[in-house]
Amino acid sequence: MGRVIPALIPAPRVLAVHDGVFELTADTALSGPECHATRFLAALLRRAAGHAPPSAREGALALTLDGPADLGEEGYRLDVTAEAVRLRARTEEGLFRGVQTLRQLLPAEIESPAPLPGPWRVPCVSITDTPRFRWRGVMLDVARHFFDVAAVKRFIDRAVPYKFNILHLHLTDDQGWRLEIPSHPRLTEHGATSQVGEGDGGHFTRADFTEIVAYAAAHHMTVVPEIDLPGHTQAAMASYPHLAPEGVTPELYRGIDVGFSQLAIHNPATYDFLDAVFTELAALTPGPYLHVGGDEALQTTAEDYAAFMTRTLPLAVRHDRTVVAWQEAAAAPDLPEGTHLQYWRPTHEPVPEPLAAAASRGLPLIMSPANRAYLDMKYDDDTALGLRWAGTVGVRQSYEWDPESLVPGARVVGVEAPLWTETLTTPDDLDHMLYPRLPGLAEVAWSPAPKDWPSYVTRLRAHTARWDAAGITSYHRSPELED
Incomplete structure (x- = not known):
């Protein structure tokens, strides 16, 4: 068999393609350290072949932790x-990225859930x-519409092949x-019983959330929990009226308007409440980050916003968490040292002066511009799902930036x-908005700049066969992917 040009997304930093193939058969032995990467690969091959690959001290399919230092924490x-196939890294996380x-x-x-006969051919590459x-x-x-543990795990599964390492909930x-x-307890007894439109909402128990965190960790993803403050807080105030500025219980909310709610900023009990919430999050989430929201507090004066953040952010830091907002x-x-700011407004808007000033002081930025990275924006005017307040976001637009x-x-840190x-409202709805834009955003995040659309779209077309094999049936059939 001749030379094969692989359709890899995200594109690797250095790729050399050689003549020939490696044939992976039922007898191909797997060796590697006892870690998530080895277990993941064994499970993938077990699913494909219908049986586990044999293990050996030195298999033809070998994973090792003896990679050179310049690979860093995630390189391979x-x-x-x-x-033979040899995968080397310095860390278990690097091995996991290489397995993808x-x-x-x-x-x-x-990617098929049904076992298929081999042999499986791998092109020779370096x-x-x-x-x-x-x-x-x-x-x-999961706040506007609730998605249960199974749906969140499926969401993680969609992100893993493309080397994402953060799950922000x-x-x-x-x-x-x-x-x-x-x-x-009323936060979930009452505050979790609504969602946009109809439906009973829902919530994660502590055990549910622990299960999600563990599943993410097994796929080398860090969970970043967000409690959106001081706006976006109607459900909390409906549960505990003392959190509301007037001390009066508001109604549960089922619309999609924003900017109308705010906590009782000058009530000391508000900060006792937040400290209790952050304490629980710190116990449940071993990752180093806590997202405190901070957006669209349209009813809050600049003075009150500053006062709120001055009292709230140290509560997160007290629990040894890096603040994200x-x-x-x-x-x-006086933002705490290392605070990560998440840029989200469309790129055609001017950069706000406070954000530019924070950037000039070296605060790390996470880039999520709505007209490039928001996966809930409609693909085009005919898309049934999604919103379009930031405009429509096609596959190419989400890739070329x-x-x-x-x-x-x-x-910029990410x-x-x-x-x-x-x-x-359904996991299939999520798939429809994820694919085919998610792989392009993965390449923006992982691969060196600049990006080459003609090369990328050729590779992306090949990935639709993977989604088909995996039973992902609801992805958007974008005309941008047509030959």
Whole structure:
């Protein structure tokens, strides 16, 4: 068999394609350290072949932790010859990223849930790969519409092949509070019972959330929980009236308007409540980040916003968490060292002065511009699902942008693709908005700049066969992918 040009997404930093293939058969032995990467690859091959690959001290399919230092925390070296596959990294996380590349080198049928006869052919390549950014995130809004543990795990499964490493969960909003807080049971007894439109809402128990965090960790994804403050808080105030400015219980909310709610900023009990919530989150989430929202607090004066952030952010820091907040928090005084600001407004709007000033001080930025990275925007005018307040966002538009060009002088640490759920109610709805834009955002986050659309769209077309094999039937059939 001749030379094969693999359709890898995200594109690796260095790729050399050689003549020949490696044939992976039922007798191909797998060796590697006891870690998530080895277990993931074994499970993938077990599903494909109907039985586990034999293990050996030195298999023809070998994973090792002896990679060179310049691979960093997530880099890997993959060498495929006709005789063997060798995957090297410095860390278990690097091995896991390399396994996802090996997965894409296998035929599309490897994604099928039904076992298929081999042999499985892998093109001979040499790959050296490291990520461009350390923060490569996807966000799922479970507040506007609730999605259960199974749906969140499926969401993780969609992100894993494309090397995302952050799962940002938007857990609270006007429409619902989605996480059990034992010290404040009405948050879920009452505040979780609504969502946009009809339906009973829902919430995660502590055990549910622990299960999600563990599943993400097994796929080398860090969960970043968000409690959106001081606006987007109607569900919390409907549960505990003392959190409301007037001390009067508001109604549960089922609409999609924003900017009308705010906590009782001058009530000391508000901060006792937040400390209890942050304490619970710190116990449930071992990752280093806590997202405090901070966006669209339209009823809050600049003075009150500053006062609120001044009292709230130290509560997160007290629990040894790095604060993450939407870009509006740049206006808060004395942001804790290392605070990550998330840029989200469309790129055609001018950069707000507080954000530019924060960037000039070296605060790290996560880039999520709505007209490039928001996965809930309609693809085009005919898209049934989604919103269009930031315009329509086609596949090419979500791919052709440079995160480091948006805020002059900024220290960009990553890219995140948010998926808001005002119009989304089922896991298939999520798939429709994820695909085919998600792989392009993964490449923006992982691969070196600049990007080449003709090369990328050719590779992306090949991935539709993988989605078909995996049973992902609801992805958007974009005309941009037509030959």
